[in-house]
Amino acid sequence: MRSPSSSRGEQQTAVTKPNSEKDKPAVKVGDVQNVNGHSVKNNKIALLLPFELNSIAKTVTTEDVERSALALDFYQGFQAGLDKIAKDGMLFDLQVIDSRDNVAYNASLGTAATVKDAVLVVGPVYPREIRSFAQTFANKNVLQVSPLAATMASEFSVPNLVSMTPSIRTHSETMAKYVADQYYNGDQILIYDAGDDESKQFLVNFASEVTKANTQAKVKTVMSVNELNNSLVQTGTNHVVSGTANKNLVKGLLDAMDERFLSSGNQFKLYGHPNLSKLSFENFENMDFYSLTVTSSSLASDSDGDTKKFISNYKSLYKVDPSEFSYKGYDAAVYFGRLLHKYGVDYVSHMTQEKFSGLNSDYRFEFYPKWGYANRALGIMVYHNKKFERK
Numbered sequence: 409m410r411s412p413s414s415s416r417g418e419q420q421t422a423v424t425k426p427n428s429e430k431d432k433p434a435v436k437v438g439d440v441q442n443v444n445g446h447s448v449k450n451n452k453i454a455l456l457l458p459f460e461l462n463s464i465a466k467t468v469t470t471e472d473v474e475r476s477a478l479a480l481d482f483y484q485g486f487q488a489g490l491d492k493i494a495k496d497g498m499l500f501d502l503q504v505i506d507s508r509d510n511v512a513y514n515a516s517l518g519t520a521a522t523v524k525d526a527v528l529v530v531g532p533v534y535p536r537e538i539r540s541f542a543q544t545f546a547n548k549n550v551l552q553v554s555p556l557a558a559t560m561a562s563e564f565s566v567p568n569l570v571s572m573t574p575s576i577r578t579h580s581e582t583m584a585k586y587v588a589d590q591y592y593n594g595d596q597i598l599i600y601d602a603g604d605d606e607s608k609q610f611l612v613n614f615a616s617e618v619t620k621a622n623t624q625a626k627v628k629t630v631m632s633v634n635e636l637n638n639s640l641v642q643t644g645t646n647h648v649v650s651g652t653a654n655k656n657l658v659k660g661l662l663d664a665m666d667e668r669f670l671s672s673g674n675q676f677k678l679y680g681h682p683n684l685s686k687l688s689f690e691n692f693e694n695m696d697f698y699s700l701t702v703t704s705s706s707l708a709s710d711s712d713g714d715t716k717k718f719i720s721n722y723k724s725l726y727k728v729d730p731s732e733f734s735y736k737g738y739d740a741a742v743y744f745g746r747l748l749h750k751y752g753v754d755y756v757s758h759m760t761q762e763k764f765s766g767l768n769s770d771y772r773f774e775f776y777p778k779w780g781y782a783n784r785a786l787g788i789m790v791y792h793n794k795k796f797e798r799k
Contacts, residue, residue, distance in 0.1 A: 422774035422782075437499055440525070441753050446547040447525055450752050452501040453744070454523045456531030456541070457483055458509035478533070478733055479506075482555065484726050485734035486530070488718070489741025498749040507532045511540045518544025526550065527753055528744055535559050542566040551756060551781070555740055556733070561779040569780035570759070570773070572740060576609045579682050579703045582786045584617035586701070587647055587679055591625045594644030598636055599629040600651060600661060607651030610681045614649065633664045640674050650680035655687055662692050669694060677701070685789060685796050700791035707787040707798055708735050708768040715767050732768070739766030 437451050457479035464472045473480075483504060490500055503522050507514055514537040517523055529545065530553040532538055538554055542564070545552060553570040561571040574582075587597060599614055601607045615627050630636045640646050650661060668674040678698040685702050689695045708715055718738065722730045730738075743764045747755045759781055764771040770785035789796040 422776055438501065443527075443547060443753050444549040446550070448527045448547070448550060448753060449501060449525050450527050451499065451748065452503065452526045452528075453748075454503045454505060454526035454529045454531075455483065455486060456505050456507040456514070456517060456523075456529065456533075458533060458537075459483075459506040460509055461506050462508055477731075478556075481731045481733035482533075482737040484722070485730060485737025485739075486741040487737075488722060488725065488734075489738040490745055492738075493742055493745045493749070498745050500745060500748070505531075507537055507541075509534060509537065511536050515540040515544050517541055518546070527748065528755075529553065530555055530740065530744070533557060535564075538564060538566070538569070542569065549756065551759075553740065553744070555736060561776065561782045565779050567777060567780050571780065571782045572736070572769070572771070574705050574783050574786050576682075577612070578782070578784055579786060580610050580612065580614055581617055582703050582784075583649070583679055583701075584614050585621045586703075586788060587649060588618045588621035588625055590647060590677065591622055592644060593624070594641070595626065595647060596639070596641040596644065597625055597627045597647045597649065598639055599627065599649045600633075600636055601629055601631055602650075602652040602654065602657050603631065604652050604654055604657070606653055606681050606683065611649075611651040614651075633660055636661075637664055637668065640668060642672070642674060645675045645677055647677050647679065650678065650684065653681045653683035653687065658684065658687060662689075662695075665698065666692070666694055669697065689791060690794055695791055696793070698791075701799075702789050702796070703786040704789045704796070705770075705783075705786055706732055706735070706768055707770065707789075708732075709798060712767070718767055735766075735768030739764075739769040739771075742766060743771055 439450050440447050441450055459476045459479045490502060505522060514532050518541050523529060528551055532541055533556045535557050538557065542552060548568045551568050551570050553572060555572050558573045558575060560575040560577060561569060591597060597618060599611060601611050615629060618625055618627050628639055630639055650658060665676050669676060676698050678700045680702060682702050682704055685704060719730060722734060747762055751758050759773045760775050770787060771783050772785035773781040774784050775781050788799040790799050
């Protein structure tokens with residue numbers, strides 16, 4: 409939902425929460441149970457999304473629909489996910505609540521009757537509302553899911569928060585380890601730091617993460633294309649890591665790579681900021697030679713059979729194609745629905761053990777006592793034949 413703004417990250421050591429498998433009396437779906445002094449309904453999910461229905465006048469306008477699109481798409485995907493697992497007997501009481509994109513109103517929702525006895529809260533989605541809701545939601549043994557915000561979990565300091573979207577720090581660390589694994593003797597890793605905000609966020613500790621993963625790697629940070637040109641090796645591959653996704657800066661980098669690739673025979677592999685996946689490279693004829701690689705938390709493939717089935721069902725239900733938010737809602741519903749069905753109110757103690765690969769998202773949670781659960785699962789995408797494909 410927004411880029412994190414600091415060099416701080418998930419630096420605290422992750423821990424594994426022990427789970428207890430003691431014999432317990434059988435619990436029926438929909439039972440009310442005691443969780444740390446609070447009564448919760450073991451199949452009730454509260455979904456808090458910014459539909460902003462309070463802003464609609466007598467007649468719904470195109471502007472109203474566009475304002476509510478994010479919330480509507482996520483809800484429709486979430487409902488589709490619950491409908492899927494309902495066929496296997498997993499039934500849930502879903503309470504859909506308009507969070508209104510209002511800080512004060514979200515604070516009031518923390519004590520609302522429709523929320524306080526839920527076994528799981530999904531939302532709100534915006535950082536300010538996440539904080540205001542958390543301040544008043546008393547039952548910290550019930551998880552509050554941040555479904556879309558890319559803000560680092562450490563910026564919230566909410567111990568029962570689940571951050572579904574991997575932070576830029578997670579992208580950086582994952583890519584550093586991947587680049588380190590691609591390195592062979594005679595190669596060179598060149599980190600291109602353009603000095604813009606994206607580079608500052610993505611390249612914090614990148615060099616040290618590479619050398620931590622591969623102590624033999626030869627790593628150098630360059631601040632300009634000219635400095636990069638003067639640092640190339642011909643004995644092996646030049647692994648170029650772009651911290652920026654600015655289209656003009658990236659074009660300058662690619663033009664320089666093309667010149668050296670075609671005239672001097674330098675070998676390149678290009679890696680970089682996840683936002684590189686948003687750029688068009690159709691005008692660069694040599695892109696397939698560079699194997700541009702990025703990390704991504706959005707992994708849906710139109711050629712996948714399950715994805716095709718989801719698209720067909722979604723269009724049949726809602727008369728529109730699913731958006732990225734629809735996929736994210738669907739995967740979240742399937743993951744948490746199965747988790748709740750399997751473990752009931754004890755689902756919290758199994759978060760770090762239950763990994764998940766969905767249509768669009770992968771989940772692998774690490775627990776940090778001060779700021780909750782952070783998703784550390786990312787896919788590797790490689791540019792080939794004018795599109796990014798999952799490796």
